[in-house]
Amino acid sequence: MWSADVVIKQGDRYPPVQSQLLDANGDGIDLTQFAVARFVMAESVGVSPSINSTVSAASTAGNVSYAWSTGDTSLDSGHYFWEFKVWDAQSKRLTVPNGSYGTCEIVTALSTA
Numbered sequence: 001m002w003s004a005d006v007v008i009k010q011g012d013r014y015p016p017v018q019s020q021l022l023d024a025n026g027d028g029i030d031l032t033q034f035a036v037a038r039f040v041m042a043e044s045v046g047v048s049p050s051i052n053s054t055v056s057a058a059s060t061a062g063n064v065s066y067a068w069s070t071g072d073t074s075l076d077s078g079h080y081f082w083e084f085k086v087w088d089a090q091s092k093r094l095t096v097p098n099g100s101y102g103t104c105e106i107v108t109a110l111s112t113a
Contacts, residue, residue: 002105004105006082006103006104007104007105007107008107010073010108011109012068016067017065017066017082018064019063019084020061020063020064021063021096022096028061028063029094030060031057031060031062031064032058032060034086034094035087036087037054037055037086038085039052039082039084040052041082043078043079043080044081050072051069051082057086077107079105081103081104082101083096083097083101
């Protein structure tokens with residue numbers, strides 16, 4: 001059975017995807033040392049992402065949030081995988097979670113009104 005980290009109805013833009021990026025010891029990663037952060041979501045592993053958007057990552061405790069943009073949840077209902085990617089000033093990338101993926105379920109809305 002699928003148990004998603006985030007469940008949202010088609011067309012909704014709330015709640016945001018929130019996560020704390022942790023290092024191998026379980027400590028929050030100081031994101032102030034990274035120049036760029038992105039939220040990436042795809043229907044399955046190895047396919048082009050449905051969402052690949054810049055996010056704010058100024059937390060010293062590893063807290064990040066992705067606020068859905070118009071159209072993001074208009075995707076087909078179903079299960080999706082997500083992750084956050086951050087790059088430092090030397091373009092070294094860190095992907096979190098690094099041993100798995102976050103999960104999202106987009107549920108069919110009863111109406112568009």
